[in-house]
Amino acid sequence: MLSLPFKPLVVLVVVLGAVMLWLVFAPARVGGSVNYVVAAGSSMAPHIAAGDLVLVRQADSYRPGDVVAYHNRELGRVVLHRIVSLEGGRYVMKGDVNSWVDSYQPGDEDILGRMWIRIPRLGKVLEWIRKPEHAAVVAGSVAAASGLAGAGQASRKRRQGGGSLPPASVGMWVAVISLAVVAAFVALAAVAFSRDEMRTVEDHIPLRHEGSFSYSAPAAPSPAYDGPAAVAGDPIMLALARRMNVGFTYQLLVDIPHQTQGRARLLARVGDFTPGGWKRTLELTPWQEFQGDEVRLLGVLDLGQVLELVRQVEQVTGVTASTYRVSLLPVVEVAVEAQGGSVTSTFSPSLDFRLDQKQMVMASPEPSPVQGAPSDPLRPRSEGEIKVLRQDDNTLSGLGIKAPVKVIRRASVVGGLVGMVGALLGGATVAMGLWGEEGRRIRSLYGPLLVPALRAQLPEGPKVWVKDVDALARLAQTHSLLIVDEEGPDGHRYLVHLEGVTYLYQPGGPPPEPSPAPAANELAHLRQDLADLRQELAYLTRELSQLAYGARSENGDALESLKAEKMAAMKQEVQERERRLQKRARRRSFLDQLLGGR
16 A cells, blocks of 8 residues: 655645635734724624624725724724715714714725624623733643643654654655645635626716806996996996996816716895895896806896895885895806716805995805815805726735736636646656656655665564565654665565564565564463463462361461462462563554554
């Protein structure tokens, strides 16, 4: 039976498995893609309970419904909640049992990952171990267990004399390593070919609406104006001007190729400054269709009509005010399409004036709640975004390395082919050693165990011919011995000397008839000696009994003592021979199993 050194393969498989586990579960802090979070609180019950260990994995994108862990910068800790919506590139988060949303809205840079695996109550165990006193107990227990295991292993090594399996040949090592490489690339290919080469990516492209108001009011020459008309920014004196020419220019700014179409109109609204007060809307320019990123609206506001409208309202309602509001309201509705995405939005800024009986003046702009909004009321603007879809290379990441799927596919195929070539070369080398001439096979498998020697006279003592060299090698390995490789005219002969017995194997031709094992002959002699000893013990016992029965006078005690001593000695001799017999029997059974005997 052929014996191959599989120990390197086992070691490499274990190492490969450990590497694969590391690639899958490596923490993000050391270049992996997994974060470990211990749940706290009950905001995600019943799906996640306090003390659960949750493994979250980084993803390219997150969407509503995902349970993610994120850094809450307001609380200063990690929170595990569900995404309910996306607003302005930031995520709106909420606990499943909460009736409110989180006040902090994280961005992509705050997200640690999407929930992947949940292990109930393991987080409590880890939190318990994190305490110094508990960690000391665990570390001490592990150290004690390791010490006991090491002591046991050392004891076994001492009993076995440090024996080990024979190392593989260079070809076997090459084949084993190559097969491990093939297995690694096959696993990599399985992952790579299970993913699409391309993925759909959603980009948030910013867009900006910009407007520009202009107006003028022709007036008779007067010291009130530098020119023949009031222009944007100037007050309009009602005694000098009764018409107001209004213009509004709209422009859309997007950084990617796109198509825009929409409609726009220009309104004027008259009313008072009281919240919820009266107002009337006048159309200066009707709806106007346009295509492209720019449109200009022009209209005329009759200031006399505005004053008459105010007078009529005062007369009907009996309510008067010192000033009224006049607002210019352009309304622009646009639809933008770009790279498969589209968005529809409305841009409707307001330019406000204060109107009294003598003049109309631009009102001071109210503070905007939007941070960074421009303060110039003549040039309003608004920010927005358009979501576009594009195809991008799908990627795989691990240990901080990210590569496209198509590259990993090619690398796995090439690496697998190279590994297969190495395995074939190593296997061919092994085959040349194993299935060629037997002496070459023996040197290939058991070279480090062989001690070359010239043919000499066999030592005195029993000799046992074994059926193959593998049995001889097992015997040598078990007892930490070397195999003597004797070379003679008729070839090689291999010997192992053990406790006065010579075990032999010679390749080529049928070996001599197996010699009767010396252990068997010795067992037969021991059994005969034991039987004779038992007969002698029985005879002596009867003799002593008769003597004790016939003479129980003054020497009775002495006879009893002599009898007891003699019987004790005989019993001890019998027990010793029985132990020797059992020891020989166990050794005989072991040798039979080791050498493949009968």
